[in-house]
Amino acid sequence: MLKQLFKNFVLKGTDWLFRTRSIEVTLIKSALGVIITIYAGPPLIEIILRIFLDTLPSTFIVVRQTIDTVDSWILMICSIVILVALVLIVVRFLSERKSNTKKRVLVIESRGLRDDDGSPLDQIISNKFTGQVIPVLLDLRNRLDGSIVNPEQAIDDISATHRAVLQHQKHINRSDLTIVYGGLTSVPYTFLTGLMLDDEGTICTYDWDRTQEDWRYPDMEDDGLVFEVSETEEITNVEEVVIALAFSYPVNSEDLESTFSMPVVRLTLDGMSSDAHWSQDKQRRLAQQFLEIVKKLSAKGVKRIHLVMAAPNSVVFTFGRRYDKRNLPEIVVYQYERNKRPSYPWGILMPVAGVERARVQYS
Template identity: 35%
Template sequence: MFNYFVRSFIDWFFRRRSPGVILIRAGVPLFAVVFVGLTFGITLPTSKGPFIFSWDSAGSAGALSWGMFVIACFIVLLGAFLIIRDIRLENRKKIIVIEARGLRDWQGQPLGSAVPSTIPGQREQVIVDLRQGIVDGQIVSPNAAIRRLASLPDDIARRCGGLDRSNISFVLGGLAPVPFLFLLGVIVDDESQVFIMDWDRAQCNWRVLADEDDGKRFIVTGLGAVNATMKRVALCISASYDVIEADVRIVETGIPIIKMELEGRNTSSHWSETKQQQLAQQFLDTVMSLARQGITEISLFLAAPASLTLRLGMLYDKRNLPHVEVNQYEQSDPKRFPWAIRMPVAGFIHAELTQR
């Protein structure tokens, strides 16, 4: 406990911008200023007689030095009090770090170790390992991975038990197939504070979404083809790679295709939090528009980075939006999209596998 307190104090002092740290950094230099003006003495007995080490300031200068010394002590003590208070408040907060592992059989850097210190709270790492049903990036048993994700809500509830929701936040990230990441977003939802991080393949580390917004958004086409007699559409979102219409038509025939294509899309055009929020809002607006036109089923074809996929899943309203199936792309499969996961939304309690 003592070691944890020392580490927390050092973390606050050197990394955090807080009133307590500011006061200590202002108060400590005052000691150096008044040190030479203080009046005090130290006497040490030695074999050759007492050794006296003293400063002596008299009159108004000495009174001023002592006054500054008292003020410096007060500032430092107040700063220490504020830091201890902040550390205790932070200890009440919990960060649940959820990392989905579902592509390659390697450990890599855990997401929990990359969470920045600017996100306060005690960290709890939750690794959702989906690789039992995946071999070298190929999906062997989607149902096995779905079952692993299905147990996550109970795990989250256990970790959050007895805690105030305002003291709980989540950090999400993962490397897994798109349907599983979208499902993870649906499970976590957006009712608590959630921070999303992503894996930078070029730098081989986890990163926060801290880049500037380049202003590029989805171009939405095909909404005009929807009419009141239709109940199902294919929604194709190209945010990194292209979703090819010919591939979609292999599994979805005779229904309208709605396209959302990101301007200037590539595999590294997603590192802005603001941009992702705007793209997610476009997605929500499009789905709501389809719902208003009577659409009750959406077949979603999504080519997007992991962080954006998680965000879209979190944003998807479980009660008021249409049923949605998220399709899995397999380039080597002649069907291109051999299976999908029906999300637990719009009255469906559990995620379900759809084979084609």
């Protein structure tokens, strides 16, 4: 324990000395500079003068004698300054260490599309965030690999995870808690998770990079691309509408026709790609564009939205977080099953617009 504490202290001290501009570092550098100048400067100058002049000027001799009379005082003062700076460094280190012990990083990782462990998200987070990392595994894999068997059970699991987050918040200051989310689950589960965690403060969202086979934070710049929206003017006197949102893959018309018999509004991302989501700012902006479309439909009298999404996990999570629970219509988010009829066999009715609890609805 003491050995590790000393090691951390040395690492912190080295980092402050060479990387951080602080009052402690300034004091140490200044004091060391004065000591080097007083004790190394005159001998060096004397050597240079003897090489080029063969003699020492009287002015230099006087200055040298003056320095020799006060060098002990200068050394003492500089030593005191260095000692004070070291004490300040120790105090700062202990203060930061005490502060870090209070911090918690709640890492919520949801798994469900593939029945394998992969690379744990909490191991990645431990190197990027300060504080105690608390992993919360949302395991929705009580089903066949890639095929969902019991969607009702998953709703209970997501609710339990939400309660776990609330429980952690009760025992710690909100400013000391950081929530990180990452996962690879089906669209309805991810949307519901985002919807339920919406009110729990700032959440840092990660996504799985299939190319790098690792977790990645969407920190790229916003490219400004928007959804191309099909005409909504023709939608009148209907209470239910399908929104087909194509972010990473197209939404097939035949698949929609196999399940729904109501008007369809298409949102297709310009530059649609499975690798077009690595900007958190872009995700938030497109989520707002989606909400504006829903508001427009609500103003036309639409009471329920049937949402079909072809989008990466982090995008679905962000859209779920941004959906207004009180002022927007009911929304059912559907699961896609390739080569099956109906192609969207079930969806989750989200707890919004007066719906008290999420529940599964079968086509």
